[in-house]
Amino acid sequence: MPITAISGAASGIGAATRAALEAAGHRVIGIDLRGSDIAADLSTPEGRAAAIAAVIDACGGTLDHLVLCAGVGPQVEPASTIVGVNYFGAVALLDGLLPALQKGNTPSAVVVSSVASVHLPWDQNPLAGPITAGDEGAIKQILEAAGERSGQLAYAGSKNAVTVAVRQRVKIWGDAGVRLNTVAPGAVATPLLQKGLDDPRYGQQIRDFVAPIPRHAQPAEIASLIAYLLGPQAGFIHGTQMFIDGGIDAAMRPTQF
Numbered sequence: 001m002p003i004t005a006i007s008g009a010a011s012g013i014g015a016a017t018r019a020a021l022e023a024a025g026h027r028v029i030g031i032d033l034r035g036s037d038i039a040a041d042l043s044t045p046e047g048r049a050a051a052i053a054a055v056i057d058a059c060g061g062t063l064d065h066l067v068l069c070a071g072v073g074p075q076v077e078p079a080s081t082i083v084g085v086n087y088f089g090a091v092a093l094l095d096g097l098l099p100a101l102q103k104g105n106t107p108s109a110v111v112v113s114s115v116a117s118v119h120l121p122w123d124q125n126p127l128a129g130p131i132t133a134g135d136e137g138a139i140k141q142i143l144e145a146a147g148e149r150s151g152q153l154a155y156a157g158s159k160n161a162v163t164v165a166v167r168q169r170v171k172i173w174g175d176a177g178v179r180l181n182t183v184a185p186g187a188v189a190t191p192l193l194q195k196g197l198d199d200p201r202y203g204q205q206i207r208d209f210v211a212p213i214p215r216h217a218q219p220a221e222i223a224s225l226i227a228y229l230l231g232p233q234a235g236f237i238h239g240t241q242m243f244i245d246g247g248i249d250a251a252m253r254p255t256q257f
């Protein structure tokens with residue numbers, strides 16, 4: 001039975017992924033703030049370290065798959081929390097759990113990024129420098145100076161950085177025998193999207209962001225792509241980002257890929 005750790009397993013895409021993988025015979029170790037197997041706050045260094053230790057304990061040091069879904073939307077304050085969960089939370093779990101994954105059976109990992117990852121390219125991402133330096137203090141300063149734009153900057157900047165972090169790890173993870181990819185969803189019907197729609201600062205903008213397939217994805221549709229990427233049929237897919245966005249990236253950037 002494959003053992004799979006999932007962050008953000010209590011809700012939305014993480015909960016749908018848990019259900020899909022359990023139906024396929026996985027034993028799932030869920031991580032979330034509450035309502036899962038391991039309670040941990042991935043916005044803090046202590047919470048990330050506790051989550052890694054608890055997963056290693058629960059799987060006995062050998063993990064087959066890892067899915068990182070934990071994340072927060074642009075409305076969360078302070079905006080530094082968005083970077084803390086979406087970037088630092090994900091990267092800490094990737095690096096901390098690689099040794100356990102290396103011992104797994106045909107191991108693989110998927111990080112849930114976003115179409116927003118391409119809205120702020122790395123060479124224009126003001127958070128790129130302090131993220132590379134791991135300087136959370138400098139990130140806070142940049143976000144405070146951004147004022148009303150801080151939530152969007154933190155969300156797009158952290159999603160861009162987490163996709164870059166996956167791509168930068170492709171050689172080390174390939175050498176370790178562990179496949180690693182990202183998925184980039186558009187709007188998915190989850191509590192995270194609803195909180196954005198309900199926020200007076202972001203609601204209209206999100207409503208205006210209509211994909212060529214003009215509806216929101218269901219979490220189960222994202223879960224099925226994640227399950228595919230984890231499994232043997234995706235055995236040569238490594239270091240890539242798969243958009244699952246109803247065509248919105250192609251519509252917005254037809255010549256860039």
Ligand SMILES: NC(=O)c1ccc[n+]([C@@H]2O[C@H](COP(=O)([O-])OP(=O)(O)OC[C@H]3O[C@@H](n4cnc5c(N)ncnc54)[C@H](O)[C@@H]3O)[C@@H](O)[C@H]2O)c1
Nearest residue numbers: 008011012013033041042043070071114187188190192193
């Ligand atoms: N819903 C969308 O439209 C959409 C679009 C693109 C990308 N995404 C990404 O998909 C991922 C899953 O989001 P979702 O839409 O399923 O949202 P969701 O709110 O349903 O689920 C996110 C989960 O992450 C957990 N979480 C948040 N902060 C945490 C913390 N500090 N420590 C531990 N767990 C924490 C939450 O408790 C929740 O269970 C996120 O990374 C999000 O950025 C979502």
